[in-house]
Amino acid sequence: MEKKIFIKTFGCQMNEYDSNRIYDSVKKIGFKKTDKHEEASCYILNTCHIRDKAKEKVYHEVGRVKKLYRKKNKPILIVAGCVAQAENEEMLKREPYIDVVIGPQSYHKINEILENFKEKKRKEEIDFDTIQKFEYFDKIKNTSNKVSSFLTVQEGCDKFCHFCVVPFTRGPEYSRPFSKIINEAEDLIKNGVKEITLIGQNVNAYHHEENSKIYKISNLINELEKFSELERIRYTTSHPRDMTDDLIDCYSTSKKLMPFLHLPIQSGSNKILKLMNRKHTVEQYLDVFNKLKKINSSIELSSDFIIAYPGETEEDYNDTIQLIKKIKFINSFSFIFSPRPGTRASELKLIDDEISNDRLKNLQKILFFQQMEMNKSFQNKSVDVLVENEIKEQNKLFGRNKYLNSVIFKGDKKNIGKTIKVKIDSCNQNSLFGIIDHNNMRAA
Ligand code: SAM
Ligand code: SF4
Numbered sequence: 001m002e003k004k005i006f007i008k009t010f011g012c013q014m015n016e017y018d019s020n021r022i023y024d025s026v027k028k029i030g031f032k033k034t035d036k037h038e039e040a041s042c043y044i045l046n047t048c049h050i051r052d053k054a055k056e057k058v059y060h061e062v063g064r065v066k067k068l069y070r071k072k073n074k075p076i077l078i079v080a081g082c083v084a085q086a087e088n089e090e091m092l093k094r095e096p097y098i099d100v101v102i103g104p105q106s107y108h109k110i111n112e113i114l115e116n117f118k119e120k121k122r123k124e125e126i127d128f129d130t131i132q133k134f135e136y137f138d139k140i141k142n143t144s145n146k147v148s149s150f151l152t153v154q155e156g157c158d159k160f161c162h163f164c165v166v167p168f169t170r171g172p173e174y175s176r177p178f179s180k181i182i183n184e185a186e187d188l189i190k191n192g193v194k195e196i197t198l199i200g201q202n203v204n205a206y207h208h209e210e211n212s213k214i215y216k217i218s219n220l221i222n223e224l225e226k227f228s229e230l231e232r233i234r235y236t237t238s239h240p241r242d243m244t245d246d247l248i249d250c251y252s253t254s255k256k257l258m259p260f261l262h263l264p265i266q267s268g269s270n271k272i273l274k275l276m277n278r279k280h281t282v283e284q285y286l287d288v289f290n291k292l293k294k295i296n297s298s299i300e301l302s303s304d305f306i307i308a309y310p311g312e313t314e315e316d317y318n319d320t321i322q323l324i325k326k327i328k329f330i331n332s333f334s335f336i337f338s339p340r341p342g343t344r345a346s347e348l349k350l351i352d353d354e355i356s357n358d359r360l361k362n363l364q365k366i367l368f369f370q371q372m373e374m375n376k377s378f379q380n381k382s383v384d385v386l387v388e389n390e391i392k393e394q395n396k397l398f399g400r401n402k403y404l405n406s407v408i409f410k411g412d413k414k415n416i417g418k419t420i421k422v423k424i425d426s427c428n429q430n431s432l433f434g435i436i437d438h439n440n441m442r443a444a
């Protein structure tokens, strides 16, 4: 019987990258990727533990798989990702339908696990073996040929913000060797990739010593700049403390680095930032913002906000609102604080639900208004769009402008992979709509 694998991916870009690398790995032992979730012989749930009832959601997903395969051969069911790391053998004990639990640093063992799999020997792999993981994947070509692809350069986190589970699920900070990253980028570009987003939990903390030279993320950007067929460079997610001057300078030296930066601040109150153990102040954040704007006034920021962190007063909350109005973030994520098991903040007294919900609602209203204002500013202008794919149901093309806005328009498939000008005629909160600008008007 043909071996087919389906991976359902939750959470951040790191998981998306890992899922693709797992596909690349299991191909070597005869597994074919399928997009049909009901026909897999191996079914992987690549999970996220960052907020809310993450663990319960996984059991719920397992229930759905069980139902789906009730009248079929049971697939090997693997729970991977950050919930797997946090919950480990507990999952095998609680849910007999799960065959394997594997944490993000053990994916180099995936082929071995699948080849030796026997139903009666359920298994759990949760070591923090980041070096081995990447050494293993360095030997397997990254086959991603998406116009825009992720490339993991760094994994794990040593910052221990008091609310965050990542240091416990992804382990200590590790940066991949510079030369291996560039080799992988070269492969991606040969596959036709036009935009590379360097990713890591703290991507701008990237730091690797090779042949007595220290390489930082600015070195990676400068090296990628040299590939003539690569058109765009991005990186995410950054920590404000690691926005060093050499990285900020890249915005003046690089022609390919996009003028849009996701830089989470979490709160506009220094008191709350301290309670969160964020290791930066609002003033330091504003300093980075001002330096970037001085280099290029068209640079825009997006951010993450945690609302109703324990101890947040009305005044702290208003400081966050003031900061949002000052920076005019063009697109951001905001969440009510969610206590995560094992983190310092999980023991703290929660803010009343009603207050939390009101604060989030009001803050999102402001963020969405700003986002809409930015989107409207593109109307009647031509924007450079890197065309990523076709939306078959709508018979339209999908691409992104330099600020990562989705742009949807009519056009020929031959434009996929090209940067073309699209004249924007309308927008909603999430997307811009337009037509190809054959007159080649000035790009916004
Ligand atoms: N490393 C990034 C940084 O330091 O900004 C963030 C990575 S985290 C995967 C993504 C976002 O999830 C965070 O910026 C934060 O806003 C949110 N988050 C993390 N833990 C949370 C929690 N316990 N409750 C609510 N939101 C949380
Ligand atoms: Fe989590 Fe803080 Fe590390 Fe970001 S810097 S991954 S929020 S601990």
Ligand code: F3S
Residues within 6 Å of the ligand: 010, 011, 012, 013, 014, 015, 047, 048, 049, 050, 081, 082, 165, 166, 169, 170, 201
């Ligand atoms: Fe979630 Fe793990 Fe990413 S907790 S946000 S999948 S690092």
